[in-house]
Amino acid sequence: MSRTNPIGVAEIEAAQGTIAGTVHRTRMERSTDLSNRLGVPVHLKLEHHQRTGSFKLRGATNAVLSLSDEERKRGVVGVSTGNHGRGLAYAARQNGVRCIVAMSELVPQNKIDGIRAQGAEVRIIGCSQDDAQIEVDRLVAEEGMTMIPPFDHPGIIAGQGTLGLELAEDLPDLTTVLVQLSGGGLISGVAAALKARLPEVRVIGVSMERGAAMFECQRVGKPMIVPELTTLADSLGGGIGLDNEYTFAITRDLVDDIILVSEAEIAQAIRHAYWQEHQIIEGSGAVGIAALLSGKVKPDGPTAVILSGGNIDMNLHHRIISGEDVDVTQTTEEG
Ligand SMILES: *Cc1c(COP(=O)(O)O)cnc(C)c1O
Numbered sequence: 001m002s003r004t005n006p007i008g009v010a011e012i013e014a015a016q017g018t019i020a021g022t023v024h025r026t027r028m029e030r031s032t033d034l035s036n037r038l039g040v041p042v043h044l045k046l047e048h049h050q051r052t053g054s055f056k057l058r059g060a061t062n063a064v065l066s067l068s069d070e071e072r073k074r075g076v077v078g079v080s081t082g083n084h085g086r087g088l089a090y091a092a093r094q095n096g097v098r099c100i101v102a103m104s105e106l107v108p109q110n111k112i113d114g115i116r117a118q119g120a121e122v123r124i125i126g127c128s129q130d131d132a133q134i135e136v137d138r139l140v141a142e143e144g145m146t147m148i149p150p151f152d153h154p155g156i157i158a159g160q161g162t163l164g165l166e167l168a169e170d171l172p173d174l175t176t177v178l179v180q181l182s183g184g185g186l187i188s189g190v191a192a193a194l195k196a197r198l199p200e201v202r203v204i205g206v207s208m209e210r211g212a213a214m215f216e217c218q219r220v221g222k223p224m225i226v227p228e229l230t231t232l233a234d235s236l237g238g239g240i241g242l243d244n245e246y247t248f249a250i251t252r253d254l255v256d257d258i259i260l261v262s263e264a265e266i267a268q269a270i271r272h273a274y275w276q277e278h279q280i281i282e283g284s285g286a287v288g289i290a291a292l293l294s295g296k297v298k299p300d301g302p303t304a305v306i307l308s309g310g311n312i313d314m315n316l317h318h319r320i321i322s323g324e325d326v327d328v329t330q331t332t333e334e335g
Contacts, residue, residue: 016162018062025166026045030044044277048307056160059185060148062162063076063091063153064094064095072096077146079132079150080132082112083311084101086115086311128239163190164192177203183213183239202299204255205255213239226239232328235309235311236287
């Protein structure tokens with residue numbers, strides 16, 4: 001059953017004030033190439049230039065700064081496909097809070113290194129987000145640490161929503177926005193902000209074909225287990241949780257459409273970002289561009305595409321932009 005959305009624009013505005021000292025307000029840039037191809041102005045939100053390389057810092061910072069003194073003393077723990085862990089580690093370190101990140105074996109090494117570099121402890125457990133969650137639950141029960149999940153949490157959603165406020169401020173004539181969709185923290189916050197500020201905007205979620213958990217759950221009408229698969233969009237991996245409280249309902253109520261892109265389309269979008277836009281983005285950051293280049297989304301007015309992250313293994317990036325036919329779906333390792 002739907003619960004009323006606890007994340008309104010007031011919570012998102014409050015988060016904007018909370019995180020202002022830590023989080024960059026990232027730039028928006030018009031893409032000449034995409035605007036010419038599509039016949040409408042297309043703007044790129046350069047969120048891969050965010051500190052820690054992704055928008056996840058917004059929610060993590062908001063959540064850490066909302067802890068009580070007692071909670072800060074005991075530390076924070078979270079499960080992550082990499083970028084939430086990095087944002088959480090950064091936010092925790094800024095505030096002198098102990099941080100442990102639990103991840104599955106599917107997480108690329110560069111993401112693990114990025115989290116360790118922020119001073120957090122890393123635990124690699126099992127081969128899915130759900131396996132890693134078991135370790136998080138143990139740390140909460142046995143050590144009294146506070147869990148800060150990557151998406152299904154009001155403070156996280158409000159923090160990610162600050163990106164939506166920036167879109168509305170920078171592009172008052174926006175008609176379509178393409179938002180990466182995994183657990184749905186980003187799209188829930190962005191949609192809540194935009195539907196309040198610019199109610200006519202179409203919010204389109206983009207996921208990868210391989211393991212599109214939220215898409216499958218919305219199709220069926222309830223949270224369920226969706227197998228996790230290797231993909232170039234590694235930050236979009238993982239389920240939405242069987243006991244999802246917020247993002248399933250918010251996505252159902254506020255998101256206008258969800259479309260899926262293939263591995264080849266993601267690789268093409270990474271190449272496009274590099275050669276045409278001079279931007280280095282990870283696979284997950286590229287799915288919005290992939291949706292436009294593939295023709296799967298045909299906007300009819302000013303459009304924003306979020307480049308949500310840039311934390312890609314640079315060897316893998318080099319191979320992709322060199323035109324090599326990279327296939328990460330056969331192994332759990334990157335080359
Ligand atoms: C986490 C992440 C996403 C997806 O965000 P959700 O809130 O889980 O939907 C998209 N892009 C990047 C780079 C991410 O790290």
